[in-house]
Amino acid sequence: MEKQGHKVDFGHLDVEALAGKIRSFEGVSRKRPIADIAAIFESVSDMYGDCVVDFGDDAAAIDIGGGDVILFAADGIWGRLIEKSPWWAGFTSVLANVNDIVAMGGKPLAMVDVVSSSRCEDFAEIFSGMAEGVKKFGVPVVGGHTHPEGTASLSVAIIGIAKKDELIRSDTASPGDVVIFAADMDGRTGPNSPYSFESLSFKDPATIRKMYEAPQQIAKQRLATAGKDISNPGVIGTLGMLIETSRVGAAVDLTKIPLPDVDVSFERWLLMHPGTGFVLTAQPKNASECIRILKSGGIEAAVVGEIKKERTLDIFAGKNTATVFDFEEEGITGICKK
Amino acid sequence: MEKQGHKVDFGHLDVEALAGKIRSFEGVSRKRPIADIAAIFESVSDMYGDCVVDFGDDAAAIDIGGGDVILFAADGIWGRLIEKSPWWAGFTSVLANVNDIVAMGGKPLAMVDVVSSSRCEDFAEIFSGMAEGVKKFGVPVVGGHTHPEGTASLSVAIIGIAKKDELIRSDTASPGDVVIFAADMDGRTGPNSPYSFESLSFKDPATIRKMYEAPQQIAKQRLATAGKDISNPGVIGTLGMLIETSRVGAAVDLTKIPLPDVDVSFERWLLMHPGTGFVLTAQPKNASECIRILKSGGIEAAVVGEIKKERTLDIFAGKNTATVFDFEEEGITGICKK
Numbered sequence: 265m266e267k268q269g270h271k272v273d274f275g276h277l278d279v280e281a282l283a284g285k286i287r288s289f290e291g292v293s294r295k296r297p298i299a300d301i302a303a304i305f306e307s308v309s310d311m312y313g314d315c316v317v318d319f320g321d322d323a324a325a326i327d328i329g330g331g332d333v334i335l336f337a338a339d340g341i342w343g344r345l346i347e348k349s350p351w352w353a354g355f356t357s358v359l360a361n362v363n364d365i366v367a368m369g370g371k372p373l374a375m376v377d378v379v380s381s382s383r384c385e386d387f388a389e390i391f392s393g394m395a396e397g398v399k400k401f402g403v404p405v406v407g408g409h410t411h412p413e414g415t416a417s418l419s420v421a422i423i424g425i426a427k428k429d430e431l432i433r434s435d436t437a438s439p440g441d442v443v444i445f446a447a448d449m450d451g452r453t454g455p456n457s458p459y460s461f462e463s464l465s466f467k468d469p470a471t472i473r474k475m476y477e478a479p480q481q482i483a484k485q486r487l488a489t490a491g492k493d494i495s496n497p498g499v500i501g502t503l504g505m506l507i508e509t510s511r512v513g514a515a516v517d518l519t520k521i522p523l524p525d526v527d528v529s530f531e532r533w534l535l536m537h538p539g540t541g542f543v544l545t546a547q548p549k550n551a552s553e554c555i556r557i558l559k560s561g562g563i564e565a566a567v568v569g570e571i572k573k574e575r576t577l578d579i580f581a582g583k584n585t586a587t588v589f590d591f592e593e594e595g596i597t598g599i600c601k602k
Numbered sequence: 603m604e605k606q607g608h609k610v611d612f613g614h615l616d617v618e619a620l621a622g623k624i625r626s627f628e629g630v631s632r633k634r635p636i637a638d639i640a641a642i643f644e645s646v647s648d649m650y651g652d653c654v655v656d657f658g659d660d661a662a663a664i665d666i667g668g669g670d671v672i673l674f675a676a677d678g679i680w681g682r683l684i685e686k687s688p689w690w691a692g693f694t695s696v697l698a699n700v701n702d703i704v705a706m707g708g709k710p711l712a713m714v715d716v717v718s719s720s721r722c723e724d725f726a727e728i729f730s731g732m733a734e735g736v737k738k739f740g741v742p743v744v745g746g747h748t749h750p751e752g753t754a755s756l757s758v759a760i761i762g763i764a765k766k767d768e769l770i771r772s773d774t775a776s777p778g779d780v781v782i783f784a785a786d787m788d789g790r791t792g793p794n795s796p797y798s799f800e801s802l803s804f805k806d807p808a809t810i811r812k813m814y815e816a817p818q819q820i821a822k823q824r825l826a827t828a829g830k831d832i833s834n835p836g837v838i839g840t841l842g843m844l845i846e847t848s849r850v851g852a853a854v855d856l857t858k859i860p861l862p863d864v865d866v867s868f869e870r871w872l873l874m875h876p877g878t879g880f881v882l883t884a885q886p887k888n889a890s891e892c893i894r895i896l897k898s899g900g901i902e903a904a905v906v907g908e909i910k911k912e913r914t915l916d917i918f919a920g921k922n923t924a925t926v927f928d929f930e931e932e933g934i935t936g937i938c939k940k
Contacts (some may be wrong), residue, residue, distance in 0.1 A: 276705055324745040326744065330668065336759075337745060345782075376662065376674055406664045409757070421757075
């Protein structure tokens with residue numbers, strides 16, 4: 265079977281149109297309220313002394329002394345996914361939370377949940393999906409809160425632990441770093457959204473846990489300068505968020521992006537939310553070791569671009585170039601607009 | 603002004619009817635699904651090795667080594683409160699979470715939130731209420747997730763830190779212990795529910811933080827054998843949850859329960875959710891020191907009963923006695939029915 269990657273006709277790719285589609289993609293535009301929220305809490309942040317990183321990263325890191333930080337994150341699942349498939353909502357909630365900790369080089373410790381629904385059968389399905397996630401990722405759900413009423417909603421928070429000086433943060437990419445795109449390619453279009461790439465439900469726990477140790481290894485050896493979990497904004501949108509908080513720019517060579525062996529268009533692939541996917545930056549000398557570790561964990565990875573000082577995110581294929589975001593004009597989260 | 607407590611005619615109190623009202627109170631009956639949830643996650647709990655306590659306590663405690671545990675809890679706010687008053691929902695979410703950590707003798711470290719609403723103005727109000735809570739309690743919000751759509755929902759998770767051997771747990775009360783009821787009496791009926799006793803919005807941060815250090819002191823000196831934050835089930839319902847997980851019973855002398863100097867009926871007071879309130883158990887020899895520490899922090903406290911082996915929760919006033927819960931028959935959470 266011919267690889268999907270071979271089918272992309274980069275010579276005729278309308279890079280400008282692609283940039284526009286990424287910019288206006290709902291997965292990207294939904295990130296805009298972050299700045300307003302951060303501003304509200306900054307006004308009362310005189311007690312934030314123990315917090316190493318907070319808004320804008322996958323997880324907050326709270327310094328507990330002794331060189332350790334507790335990583336702390338929360339994710340909510342879109343109401344429409346819960347209504348469509350409560351089992352998948354439960355499973356996805358675990359996945360999204362684990363990814364937040366893993367992307368920072370941390371070890372996930374435990375989760376708590378808040379679930380509401382007026383339909384009894386939703387609870388059973390949601391918790392069954394979460395229990396499957398617990399089994400696959402080896403991270404327990406240790407408590408929570410249940411509302412037997414209202415429209416369906418599901419929120420999960422997670423904690424993890426990491427060494428303070430080994431954290432993979434979002435705000436630490438520097439000009440001259442290379443950009444690495446890493447994702448588990450062994451998957452298929454998800455059952456509930458054309459923009460989700462499902463690669464975990466059919467894998468056994470040992471395979472998954474091995475995959476999730478790769479970022480921890482990269483963290484321990486301090487091979488990455490920055491990194492972020494690829495979520496709803498897709499690979500380019502996620503890189504955009506990373507460079508926005510790092511106050512840098514990036515140029516991505518579209519022809520270098522690894523493609524899965526499934527029937528999705530190139531444009532769709534760029535907007536997809538992989539089950540396991542990360543954007544990393546590294547000094548050029550460490551890129552090949554990063555890639556080696558990722559691949560040995562079962563994650564496909566390649567250098568796809570580089571970090572630059574000028575604060576735009578540009579994509580190109582050969583001589584066709586377009587700017588997706590200009591952070592001097594407008595941010596994704598707006599968190600670093602000032 | 604005459605104290606409300608003087609007005610209770612205990613001689614004519616229908617204790618049996620009161621027991622029935624507590625038993626059928628919505629704040630109590632809403633706790634029933636806990637057992638089913640715990641059962642689902644227990645089936646995949648082979649990786650729960652680091653977790654000291656989980657379902658059934660105010661917060662889970664995860665052993666991170668070196669004698670420390672991370673406390674981890676989540677609370678959701680009832681949808682109807684968010685619709686009625688998003689500011690109070692935000693403020694209450696912080697309060698409820700901080701109480702979960704404080705009740706266990708821990709120091710709160712940080713919170714994350716997941717908020718959804720299709721109304722922009724709700725976000726501003728919710729976050730403004732949360733920011734007020736952050737200021738009052740000195741615990742930062744370090745991250746979260748926002749859904750700009752759907753019906754209003756608000757979930758907050760919190761982490762705290764404590765010494766493993768100083769934890770105030772729910773499942774460790776023993777026959778012969780006394781029961782201490784402790785609550786901040788300087789308050790009024792809450793603005794949004796006849797069952798909430800609001801005592802915090804008008805106090806300054808220094809007063810509040812001093813109050814919340816009292817349980818930490820009791821923990822450090824290991825003066826309590828068990829304890830739990832008084833939440834929606836009210837004082838008797840919360841004691842019921844504590845003795846259920848401790849697999850013991852209790853007898854409460856209604857005439858000993860401290861009353862606030864406000865115009866609420868005795869029955870209402872027993873069903874109220876105080877802003878700051880705890881049920882503690884202690885060996886009789888340590889009760890007076892517990893009470894001294896609580897009072898010096900501004901929390902009214904008194905011995906109101908004792909723990910017994912027979913697994914019923916009985917209330918009495920003079921010779922009038924009634925059984926509120928018989929845990930051999932049915933639990934509140936059902937978590938320890940087996």
